[in-house]
Amino acid sequence: MKFSNSKQTIKYLTLLLILFLSLNLNISCDTTEQQSKVKISLEAEDASCTEAWLNLKIESTALPIEIALFQGDSLLFTTNINSSDTTLFVENLLPNQNYSFYSTIEQFNNGTIKSNSITVTTMDTTSHNFTWETYEFGEQSNSHFKDVAIINENNIWAVGEIHTAETDQFDSNGVWVQPYNAVHWNGTDWELKRILVDYRGEQNFAPLTGVFALPDGQIIFSSGLPYLPKGNSWQLYHLWDMGVFDENDGSVNSIWGTSIDNLYFVGTKGTIVHYNGSSWTKIESGTDVPLVDIWSGDNGETIWVSGLDYMGKTVLIKIKNNIASIIFESESSNVTDNYYGSIRSIWSNSANNLFVLSSGGFYRNTYLDNKSKSILMFNDKLAWYDIVRGNDINDIIIGGLKSSILHFNGKTWREYEEILDDSKLGYNVSIRDNVAVIVGEIFVNQIYYKAFISIGKR
Numbered sequence: 001m002k003f004s005n006s007k008q009t010i011k012y013l014t015l016l017l018i019l020f021l022s023l024n025l026n027i028s029c030d031t032t033e034q035q036s037k038v039k040i041s042l043e044a045e046d047a048s049c050t051e052a053w054l055n056l057k058i059e060s061t062a063l064p065i066e067i068a069l070f071q072g073d074s075l076l077f078t079t080n081i082n083s084s085d086t087t088l089f090v091e092n093l094l095p096n097q098n099y100s101f102y103s104t105i106e107q108f109n110n111g112t113i114k115s116n117s118i119t120v121t122t123m124d125t126t127s128h129n130f131t132w133e134t135y136e137f138g139e140q141s142n143s144h145f146k147d148v149a150i151i152n153e154n155n156i157w158a159v160g161e162i163h164t165a166e167t168d169q170f171d172s173n174g175v176w177v178q179p180y181n182a183v184h185w186n187g188t189d190w191e192l193k194r195i196l197v198d199y200r201g202e203q204n205f206a207p208l209t210g211v212f213a214l215p216d217g218q219i220i221f222s223s224g225l226p227y228l229p230k231g232n233s234w235q236l237y238h239l240w241d242m243g244v245f246d247e248n249d250g251s252v253n254s255i256w257g258t259s260i261d262n263l264y265f266v267g268t269k270g271t272i273v274h275y276n277g278s279s280w281t282k283i284e285s286g287t288d289v290p291l292v293d294i295w296s297g298d299n300g301e302t303i304w305v306s307g308l309d310y311m312g313k314t315v316l317i318k319i320k321n322n323i324a325s326i327i328f329e330s331e332s333s334n335v336t337d338n339y340y341g342s343i344r345s346i347w348s349n350s351a352n353n354l355f356v357l358s359s360g361g362f363y364r365n366t367y368l369d370n371k372s373k374s375i376l377m378f379n380d381k382l383a384w385y386d387i388v389r390g391n392d393i394n395d396i397i398i399g400g401l402k403s404s405i406l407h408f409n410g411k412t413w414r415e416y417e418e419i420l421d422d423s424k425l426g427y428n429v430s431i432r433d434n435v436a437v438i439v440g441e442i443f444v445n446q447i448y449y450k451a452f453i454s455i456g457k458r
Contacts, residue, residue: 001204001353009280010184011025011137017441030380032143032289036058036358036416037059037062038058038059038060038105038107038110038113039057039058039059039060039113040057040058040059040067040103040104040113040114040115041056041057041115041116042054042055042056042057042101042102042103042115042116042117042118043055043057043292044118044119045087045352046121046350046352047120047121047122048122048123048224048393049094049095049096049122049123049124049125049393049394049409049410049411050091050093050094050095050121050122050173050331050410050411050417051087051089051090051091051118051122052090052093052094052099053088053089053090053352054069054087054088054090054101054118054120055085055086055087055088056081056085056086056087056088056103056115057084057085057329058084058105059066059084060257061107062280062283063081063082063083063084063104064080064081064082064290064416065080065081065105066078066079066080066105066434067079067080067081067087067104067105068082068103068104068105068106069090069101069102069103070102070103071090071099071100071101071102072099072100073273073425074319076090076101076330079311081441085375085382086238087352088103089366089373092298093122093412094122095122095123095124095394095410096121096122096123096124096125097121097122098119098120098121098340099120099121099122100117100118100120101117101118101120102114102116102117102118103115103451109414112294114362119256120458121202122392123165123392123393123410125394125403125409125410125411125412126391126394126395126410127139127409128407128412128414129458130416130436130456130457130458131409131456131457131458132416132418132419132454132455132456133417133454133455134452134453134454134455135190135441135452135453135454135455136450136451136452137162137183137190137450137451137452137453138162138163138164138193138449138450138451139163139164139165139356139419140163140164140168140448141163141179141447141448141449142161142163142441142447142449143160143161143162143163143179143212143441143449143450143451144155144160144161144375144427144440144441144449145158145159145160145183145427145428145440145441145452145453146159146160146207146208146209146210146427146428146439146449147159147160147208147209147211147427147428147439148211148428148429148430148437148438148439149211149212149213149219149426149430150213150430150431150432150435150437151213151217151219151432152432152433152435153187153433153434153435153457154185154187155184155185155186155187155209155217156184156185156299156435156437156455157182157183157184157185157213157219158182158183158211158437158439158453159181159182159208159209159210159211159221159452160181160182160207160208160209160439160451161179161180161181161207161208162179162180162181162183162192162451163179163180164179164180164192164448167179167180167306169361170214171255176196178196178205179194179207180192180193180194181193181205181206181208181223181454182194182195182206182208182211182221183196190453195208195221195227195234195369197233197234197235197236198235198236199236204236204397205260206223206224207223208221208222208429209222209224209251209253210222210252210253210254210255210265211255212256212257213262214257214258214259215259216259218237220255220257220263221234222252222253222254222390223236224251224252224253224254224267225237225238225239225251225252226239226252226263226265226273226275227257228260228263228275237275237280239252239273239280242280244281244282245271245273245282246309248269249269249271250267250268250270250271250290251267251268251271252265252266252267252268252273253265253266253267253268254266254267254269254274254292254293254294254372254447255294256294256295256296256303257275257300258299258300258374259277260277261275261276261277262274262275262276262277262300263275263349264294264303264319266291266292266293266305266307267290267291268290268291269288269290269354270285270286270287270288270289270290270291270307270315271285271291272284272285272305272317272319274322276398280288283319283322283323283324284324285305285317285324286317286325286326287307287315287317287326287328287329289304289307289308289309289313289314289315290307290308290309290364291307291315291317292306292307292308292344293305293306293307293343293344293345293387294306294346295346295347295348295355296348297347297348297349297350297351298348298350298351300335301320302319302320302348302351303317303318303319303320304316304318304319304346304348304354305317305318305319305324305346306343306344306345306346306356307343308342308343308344312342312359313329313330313331313342314327314330314341314342314343314358315329315343316328316329316343316346316356318457323366323445330342335398341358341359341360341361341382342358342359343356343357343358344357344358344385344386344387345357345386345387345388345398346388347388347389347390349390349392349393350393351364352366353366354391354449355377355385355396357385357386357388357398359382359383360379360382361376361377361379361382362375362376362377362378362379362388362398363375363377364377377408378398378406378408378413381404382399383401383403384401384402385400385401385404385406386399386400386401386426386427387399387400387426387427387428387429388429389429389430389431390431391431391432391433393410393458394410394411395407395408395409395410395431396408396431397429397436398429399426399428399429399432399438400425400426401424401425401426402420402421402422402425402426403419403420403421403424403425403426403438403440403452403454404416404419404420404426405419405426405429405436405438405454405456407436408452409422416456419438419456420455423442423443423444424440424441424443425440425441425443426438426439426440426441427439427441428440434457434458435454435455435456435457436455436456437453437454437455438453438454439451439452439454441454
């Protein structure tokens, strides 16, 4: 292109310069505007006595990205995150303390972007100071308790089979006197109970294997089949007769639920069944390993089930939206994904925490962003312990052989030697508020066992 004189050349170059500057200013403004939309926010999610879970949300930025987390003004760590909604885990804190946190990210041409600052208060430890009292039941034959449920300190149920001097014989009318299958603490006395249910038009007795207290105080039983409250008694649901179970299904003994309209039962042959208040649904577990425990820590959104057989084969199952998925299944007790040993019992207090009692130790699995971190909490005298329950992450008990009880207060463990007894076998434990209970049987001789209950109060 040619210009007739130098004035035209200057004019044309000036126009080009103006256009170039205008375009660059627009790009710069768009970039600044885009960067100004980047947001980072932090919220407190959960806390134990020594740990905290923080929820980090990032908007309008490319992922993955490196973030930094500060405690006060001290850098705790930096990490790359792949999600705009992430849980951060902080450990090595002290009980009953306030901690402040904030997070930052570095943006090119926009410097450091800082989140809001939050304060987290760690939990205080709970008291180890339980005072124990033991009660024994049964005068002949093989008496035992298999499970226990606490509604409050004046309302406790234990189930099993209790034989007394007047049972297991014909009465004066020629009627066979059945054993008892439950006891109830009313705050003053223990009441022997004989829970009978109608089966094919007749009153039927069976030893009870499971009991569960719903939040509203209703009591659910199992004899291998569900017993649900009906008026002042209980109704048997014979799931085979009802067509819910077939010949490949096993009896169900362990119970968990949020209400009478949301109950789960698990048991032998990998059997799982759910009751919604009006109908029963079998949930396919994907395993035939006997299922021995079930619990949820987030009101049933995620339900955990554990199982093991006498050969050491073990399984961990997660139920979500009534669909069961196997988290892992091991053919032997030597190795699992996150810890050593076959799983004996599980308990959970939240979506992030699953406590696992195995033959290799007591572990806490912290689930973050579909990954899990396993922490060994205890691994002494492991042959003694079979069951775990808790009030919260700072108030957990495990128990088993010799009526042994261990209590975790959020920081330390305590064993209660005053109730240890070589002749006792603890089958189940429960804790609610300031009451802890272990139940089982006492060996008297080769043909005589008593049932026992030890209650601890603080």
